[in-house]
Amino acid sequence: MNEHQQTFFGSSYTVIKKDKELPYAVNDEYLIKMHGDWEEMNFVFKEDDYLNYAQNFPLIESFVKGIFSSHSVLFIGFSFSDSNLKQIVNWVKRILGEDFQRAYLFQHDNEIAPHQEKYFRKKGILPIAYDSSITKLLAEIEPKKEVVISSEPGRRTYNFLRLLELFNYRDYERLKKARTQHVLDQMYESLKQFDAFNSIPPSTLENLFPFSPTRLQLAKVKDYHREPTDARHETGNHLQTSNEKIIALMQGIEFKEGRILLKENSPEAEAIKRIPHFEKKLAYVFDKLRSSQINCIQRIDDNSKDNHNRINYVTNFSKELPFVQWLDFHYKPLLEAVHSRRLMAMGSSVRPLRERLLDGLVLSRLHYYLEAYEVYSDIGKEALKNQDFVTFFICQHNKIFVGRMVERSADYRNHPQDLVERVEDEINTIDLAAYLRVMHLEKEVKGLLTGVFRKDFFEEYSERTKESHKRF
Numbered sequence: 001m002n003e004h005q006q007t008f009f010g011s012s013y014t015v016i017k018k019d020k021e022l023p024y025a026v027n028d029e030y031l032i033k034m035h036g037d038w039e040e041m042n043f044v045f046k047e048d049d050y051l052n053y054a055q056n057f058p059l060i061e062s063f064v065k066g067i068f069s070s071h072s073v074l075f076i077g078f079s080f081s082d083s084n085l086k087q088i089v090n091w092v093k094r095i096l097g098e099d100f101q102r103a104y105l106f107q108h109d110n111e112i113a114p115h116q117e118k119y120f121r122k123k124g125i126l127p128i129a130y131d132s133s134i135t136k137l138l139a140e141i142e143p144k145k146e147v148v149i150s151s152e153p154g155r156r157t158y159n160f161l162r163l164l165e166l167f168n169y170r171d172y173e174r175l176k177k178a179r180t181q182h183v184l185d186q187m188y189e190s191l192k193q194f195d196a197f198n199s200i201p202p203s204t205l206e207n208l209f210p211f212s213p214t215r216l217q218l219a220k221v222k223d224y225h226r227e228p229t230d231a232r233h234e235t236g237n238h239l240q241t242s243n244e245k246i247i248a249l250m251q252g253i254e255f256k257e258g259r260i261l262l263k264e265n266s267p268e269a270e271a272i273k274r275i276p277h278f279e280k281k282l283a284y285v286f287d288k289l290r291s292s293q294i295n296c297i298q299r300i301d302d303n304s305k306d307n308h309n310r311i312n313y314v315t316n317f318s319k320e321l322p323f324v325q326w327l328d329f330h331y332k333p334l335l336e337a338v339h340s341r342r343l344m345a346m347g348s349s350v351r352p353l354r355e356r357l358l359d360g361l362v363l364s365r366l367h368y369y370l371e372a373y374e375v376y377s378d379i380g381k382e383a384l385k386n387q388d389f390v391t392f393f394i395c396q397h398n399k400i401f402v403g404r405m406v407e408r409s410a411d412y413r414n415h416p417q418d419l420v421e422r423v424e425d426e427i428n429t430i431d432l433a434a435y436l437r438v439m440h441l442e443k444e445v446k447g448l449l450t451g452v453f454r455k456d457f458f459e460e461y462s463e464r465t466k467e468s469h470k471r472f
Contacts, residue, residue, distance in 0.1 A: 018042060019059040025433070034060055035084070050091045068092045073103040074164075075125070076157065080107075080116045089123050104128050108156040130156045134163055178209070183245035184272060186210045188281040191288045193445050195354055196391040200292040202237045204448050210243055237293050240300040247299050250309035253282065258314055260286060286313045323358035326365065338368055353379055353391050360398060369405040370415060373423060376402065389439045393449055396430050403427035 014025040017037040034057070036043035042057075044050065054061050067073060078085040085105070103125045112127045120127055138159055149155045178186055190208050194200050205211055241247070252268025254261050260282045262269035272278050289297075290311050297309045317324045325334040356379050363372035380395030403423045410420045432453050436446065 016060065019057055022059045022063060025437075032060065032064070034064060050087050053091065065092070068103070075103065075105045076161070078105060080105075080120070080127075089125060093124065102126060106130075106157070106160060108153040108160075130160060134159050138162060182271065182275050183210060183243070183249050184275055184278065184281055184285065187246070187249075187285045191285055193390075193442055194288070194448070195352075196357065196388070196394050197448070198291060198354075198358075200288065201448070201451075202239075202293060204444055205239065205289075205292060205294065208444055210246065211239065211241055238296045238298055239289070239294050240298045242300045244299075246297060247309075250297050255310070255312035258312070258316065260313055283313075283315065286311050287315045290314065321355065321358075322362045323355075326362045334362070335366075338363065338366065338371065353383055353388065357391070357394065357398075360395075360402070364398075364402050364405070367405075367409065369402045369409055370413070370419070370423075372402045373399060373406055389435075389441065390445060390449065393432070393435055393439065394452070396435065397432060397452060400427050400430055400432075 014021075014030050016022055016025065016030055016032045017040050034044065044053065049056075075085060089103075105120060105125050105127045107127055108130050110129055110132070112129050117127050134156075147155065147158060149158055181189075187210060190210065191200070194204075200208075248268050249272070252263055252266045252272060254263055260279075262272060272282075275281065290313055295311055297311065298307050319325070319328075319330075322334055322337065325331070356375070360372045360375040360379070363369075363375060376395045376399045380392050380399070383389070383391035383395060403426065406415065406423050407420060409415075410417075436450060436453060439446065439449075441449070
């Protein structure tokens with residue numbers, strides 16, 4: 001498999017082509033090219049190649065042995081007569097013996113010949129035939145999703161993998177709940193996963209239910225940074241969707257003087273009123289979209305003048321918040337709060353963790369790195385206690401940065417040496433890659449954290465900043 005096909009499966013997969021790449025994998029989703037790679041020219045074809053595998057690929061062999069001994073393995077794309085499948089099974093059975101866990105072999109046929117099933121069962125592999133009920137179930141879960149695949153075997157394989165993905169990332173009860181939920185609740189719950197982030201990249205929103213083409217509805221985010229077709233919105237994006245429920249929601253509300261109001265005599269507005277805490281949910285959804293550079297929601301492929309639902313909403317934060325004081329250049333009360341350590345004491349459980357994360361940002365921007373480190377440490381402990389793994393990861397990520405700045409600024413800040421050494425020891429034990437491997441999160445959330453870890457977004461927005469400077 002060519003790694004350029006990686007995007008078909010998702011951006012969070014790590015491609016392993018040779019032994020030395022395995023220790024640097026940043027998550028628990030891999031594409032392992034155990035038969036070799038064109039660039040590396042390390043192919044495994046013959047029986048001798050399998051016999052010498054331990055010598056040529058010791059780390060990959062140990063990893064694969066661990067998978068087969070502790071996980072249920074699913075073979076896809078192999079026929080019953082495939083020599084590679086037989087070589088792999090015999091190789092693993094020879095190494096692991098009785099420790100070989102049951103594996104599964106998917107076949108797109110409706111029926112499997114008894115003698116073939118008997119042969120593979122003896123090898124520890126249970127063949128799975130395609131069941132037509134899978135098609136019916138997917139039609140029930142995603143009634144408007146269209147898949148254009150010409151071959152019947154391809155459609156069946158795609159449906160089978162799609163079903164596994166749905167049950168892996170979103171349990172069936174949650175799917176059934178989503179079908180009966182109002183679209184405002186769907187949007188609120190999806191965006192709430194990213195509560196610890198100040199904003200969500202438009203590319204992530206593009207793949208998020210109920211906006212995305214890979215969930216229930218077709219959607220598209222048009223990026224006006226890359227396609228400046230409308231100079232008025234050069235700093236934001238239009239979210240274009242075919243989800244008519246989202247369009248109906250937009251038509252039932254209006255924005256006036258920074259407030260979200262329900263339109264009078266609107267059937268959609270009456271439906272919104274019946275949603276518990278609808279005002280809070282509306283405010284959260286549109287604050288998150290606006291902070292993510294979504295300025296407008298439109299029906300896709302509709303060029304009419306009425307198809308322009310602008311989001312004129314900005315959250316009004318308290319003037320007492322450190323982040324607001326920093327943005328408004330009110331440095332005197334902010335610095336007084338820092339010097340009196342009142343700011344660090346503001347980390348009560350009453351304030352949301354997302355808001356308190358901004359305290360650490362402000363402190364680091366003012367070069368109070370040790371104080372920022374303490375804030376992130378306190379928030380991280382509370383987040384871990386609450387099993388808020390996203391906030392915990394962000395705190396650990398930020399602690400590495402501000403911790404290094406504590407070391408660099410130790411002399412002119414006159415920090416005690418034992419305190420600096422404690423910070424140094426702590427950040428050296430933070431393993432972000434290990435956190436990504438063990439955290440059980442939705443695919444989109446983990447993909448975003450992986451981008452933070454790899455600094456993908458830093459590089460992307462650095463390039464955008466450079467392009468903007470050139471235009472100015």
